[in-house]
Amino acid sequence: MKTLTVSLDERSYPIYIGSRILESGEILARHLSSSQVMVVTNETVAPLYLDKVKQCLQGKQSAAVILPDGESYKSMESAMTIFDGLLAGKFSRDACIVALGGGVIGDLTGFAAACYQRGVPFIQIPTTLLAQVDSSVGGKTAVNHPRGKNMIGAFYQPLCVLADTSTLDTLADRELSAGLAEVIKYGLIRDFAFFVWLEANIEALLARDADSLAYAIERSCLNKAEVVAEDERESGVRATLNLGHTFGHAIETGMGYGTYLHGEAVAIGMCQAADLSRRLGWLDEDSVERIVSLLRRARLPVKPPVDLAVERYLDLMAVDKKNVAGELRLILLEKIGQASLPMEVDLELLRATLSEYGRV
Amino acid sequence: MKTLTVSLDERSYPIYIGSRILESGEILARHLSSSQVMVVTNETVAPLYLDKVKQCLQGKQSAAVILPDGESYKSMESAMTIFDGLLAGKFSRDACIVALGGGVIGDLTGFAAACYQRGVPFIQIPTTLLAQVDSSVGGKTAVNHPRGKNMIGAFYQPLCVLADTSTLDTLADRELSAGLAEVIKYGLIRDFAFFVWLEANIEALLARDADSLAYAIERSCLNKAEVVAEDERESGVRATLNLGHTFGHAIETGMGYGTYLHGEAVAIGMCQAADLSRRLGWLDEDSVERIVSLLRRARLPVKPPVDLAVERYLDLMAVDKKNVAGELRLILLEKIGQASLPMEVDLELLRATLSEYGRV
Numbered sequence: 001m002k003t004l005t006v007s008l009d010e011r012s013y014p015i016y017i018g019s020r021i022l023e024s025g026e027i028l029a030r031h032l033s034s035s036q037v038m039v040v041t042n043e044t045v046a047p048l049y050l051d052k053v054k055q056c057l058q059g060k061q062s063a064a065v066i067l068p069d070g071e072s073y074k075s076m077e078s079a080m081t082i083f084d085g086l087l088a089g090k091f092s093r094d095a096c097i098v099a100l101g102g103g104v105i106g107d108l109t110g111f112a113a114a115c116y117q118r119g120v121p122f123i124q125i126p127t128t129l130l131a132q133v134d135s136s137v138g139g140k141t142a143v144n145h146p147r148g149k150n151m152i153g154a155f156y157q158p159l160c161v162l163a164d165t166s167t168l169d170t171l172a173d174r175e176l177s178a179g180l181a182e183v184i185k186y187g188l189i190r191d192f193a194f195f196v197w198l199e200a201n202i203e204a205l206l207a208r209d210a211d212s213l214a215y216a217i218e219r220s221c222l223n224k225a226e227v228v229a230e231d232e233r234e235s236g237v238r239a240t241l242n243l244g245h246t247f248g249h250a251i252e253t254g255m256g257y258g259t260y261l262h263g264e265a266v267a268i269g270m271c272q273a274a275d276l277s278r279r280l281g282w283l284d285e286d287s288v289e290r291i292v293s294l295l296r297r298a299r300l301p302v303k304p305p306v307d308l309a310v311e312r313y314l315d316l317m318a319v320d321k322k323n324v325a326g327e328l329r330l331i332l333l334e335k336i337g338q339a340s341l342p343m344e345v346d347l348e349l350l351r352a353t354l355s356e357y358g359r360v
Numbered sequence: 361m362k363t364l365t366v367s368l369d370e371r372s373y374p375i376y377i378g379s380r381i382l383e384s385g386e387i388l389a390r391h392l393s394s395s396q397v398m399v400v401t402n403e404t405v406a407p408l409y410l411d412k413v414k415q416c417l418q419g420k421q422s423a424a425v426i427l428p429d430g431e432s433y434k435s436m437e438s439a440m441t442i443f444d445g446l447l448a449g450k451f452s453r454d455a456c457i458v459a460l461g462g463g464v465i466g467d468l469t470g471f472a473a474a475c476y477q478r479g480v481p482f483i484q485i486p487t488t489l490l491a492q493v494d495s496s497v498g499g500k501t502a503v504n505h506p507r508g509k510n511m512i513g514a515f516y517q518p519l520c521v522l523a524d525t526s527t528l529d530t531l532a533d534r535e536l537s538a539g540l541a542e543v544i545k546y547g548l549i550r551d552f553a554f555f556v557w558l559e560a561n562i563e564a565l566l567a568r569d570a571d572s573l574a575y576a577i578e579r580s581c582l583n584k585a586e587v588v589a590e591d592e593r594e595s596g597v598r599a600t601l602n603l604g605h606t607f608g609h610a611i612e613t614g615m616g617y618g619t620y621l622h623g624e625a626v627a628i629g630m631c632q633a634a635d636l637s638r639r640l641g642w643l644d645e646d647s648v649e650r651i652v653s654l655l656r657r658a659r660l661p662v663k664p665p666v667d668l669a670v671e672r673y674l675d676l677m678a679v680d681k682k683n684v685a686g687e688l689r690l691i692l693l694e695k696i697g698q699a700s701l702p703m704e705v706d707l708e709l710l711r712a713t714l715s716e717y718g719r720v
Contacts (some may be wrong), residue, residue, distance in 0.1 A: 082361075148447055154479070321452075326421070326450060
């Protein structure tokens with residue numbers, strides 16, 4: 001088992017990465033001092049792992065909220081369902097909430113924990129690759145609004161993150177690929193050597209080679225932890241973690257939450273960001289092709305849906321947290337391994353990317 | 361005009377207290393650097409003061425959300441209405457939200473500001489006595505849940521508080537009295553000299569003598585600012601600001617939000633806390649009578665509603681943020697001018713207070 005740390009002074013916390021750490025129960029027990037514990041999970045994950053978590057809760061007051069699976073349940077309605085469960089059980093301010101699932105469960109549960117009684121402790125147990133390498137780390141919590149992804153949320157750090165790599169054995173292939181999009185993202189924005197390693201090992205990752213997966217998760221978390229420690233509230237460099245996300249969020253919102261997995265939409269968005277970077281003269285054709293090729297090999301989509309018209313696309317992108325006073329701002333690539341800070345983009349170049357690239 | 365400061369390091373902010381400061385517009389303009397401003401207010405306050413605020417917003421993108429008046433609108437539904445307005449207008453993360461109204465508007469708007477895009481700046485313009493002396497200061501934001509007051513919220517500090525005492529000219533008598541409950545609270549929990557001053561000046565306050573009101577607001581804010589600076593997130597002394605509130609919240613929730621004004625319910629609760637303190641041998645009969653008498657002179661109710669049965673009362677009180685792992689904890693009075701920290705109470709003594717006291 002590896003232990004990394006997200007360094008945020010008194011809000012610092014460990015990320016545990018390893019096989020079968022959920023089964024042993026020791027790590028979870030170490031961080032669960034509360035006498036009341038609420039587990040939030042979904043209908044896919046509950047039959048697989050809820051019992052393992054419950055075994056650590058003997059002697060405590062515990063309950064579980066089991067939501068349907070999918071991005072469309074990352075909503076205020078689901079948050080209210082969690083609040084209902086907490087209040088019905090008279091859970092107090094020292095109760096602990098455990099998020100057991102993928103990115104949807106983690107983001108939603110973190111938000112509920114941030115708001116319940118103005119904040120109760122919570123623990124992340126991510127069970128998808130995407131959640132283990134990205135969403136469970138760093139304290140960004142949120143629910144979606146019909147008009148925009150993650151528009152309602154809080155910065156709220158967990159007590160710890162428990163990434164049990166053996167939970168990936170049960171992950172659908174499509175979900176594995178979606179997680180790889182965020183893994184590749186770290187290579188693109190700040191870790192060229194990792195990008196090269198991924199080019200050499202993408203087939204091993206898809207074949208779920210345990211050592212390769214463990215390494216990819218650890219290196220991803222290390223990148224994320226460094227960025228978050230430097231800029232917790234996204235006043236600067238943290239925004240680079242959103243490479244491809246403004247495009248991707250527009251796809252997710254525009255096509256209806258759940259049509260594209262988050263990682264799939266981000267993969268398309270990163271290709272578009274690369275294309276736009278090429279139009280600015282930053283990336284050469286070969287670099288763009290290298291990026292698209294790796295994402296394709298990871299079995300990810302690299303083209304936006306044909307039925308998302310350019311003007312609608314632009315309108316959806318106008319609702320983005322990086323925008324300032326109505327100006328659209330994007331993360332672009334100066335080269336593979338180096339992202340720009342959010343920058344205003346020429347609207348005609350953006351239109352060119354959205355229309356030409358998208359219509360292939 | 362007086363200026364006090366809530367000292368919270370980089371989150372410190374000023375409280376401006378004075379007559380006609382809204383009209384001049386200068387203070388508001390000083391703190392409004394955003395080019396997008398959303399004003400949240402209600403149907404009672406909008407006709408009186410919204411235009412004055414809008415005059416300061418020329419040249420900016422601005423909009424207003426006008427909600428119905430009343431505690432029952434301090435809900436997640438109202439927060440969603442604010443989010444809808446913000447997203448429809450494509451308000452970005454550097455937009456400013458202005459809360460123009462009483463405690464309901466301030467708490468609700470502060471919560472919406474804390475959550476919108478994970479936090480945007482906001483300004484408090486309290487227009488009721490209760491909001492000017494208590495709820496607008498200190499960063500406690502929340503909405504109610506059907507099962508409990510303020511159960512969903514955040515600690516989130518405003519950019520500034522602008523308490524224009526001339527807005528109290530239009531305040532209903534009943535609202536003025538409700539505000540006095542929180543004013544008297546400061547005397548009870550930590551400022552005996554202020555309690556004595558209030559005994560001598562309660563009629564002047566009810567007659568809306570401008571100097572007396574200004575003094576009472578300033579001294580209340582000073583007390584609140586000191587407590588908040590010492591303990592922002594309520595790990596200790598801040599809880600004493602909740603004297604009477606566990607009783608009061610039970611009344612508000614149990615009777616339906618809006619039946620009792622918050623200050624009215626707190627007045628009753630402070631009488632019950634005094635009665636329970638007497639049963640513990642801390643307060644003598646005379647002190648209890650002094651407290652009840654002052655609240656009565658402020659035209660506040662001092663007895664709980666007869667149709668709130670003891671067991672239902674206890675059940676409602678069990679949902680309270682001060683409780684720990686199912687144990688009911690209350691703020692009591694060691695003497696007039698000194699409150700206890702939250703403490704477990706003997707259930708039989710509490711029943712005695714709830715039944716005997718309530719049935720007179």
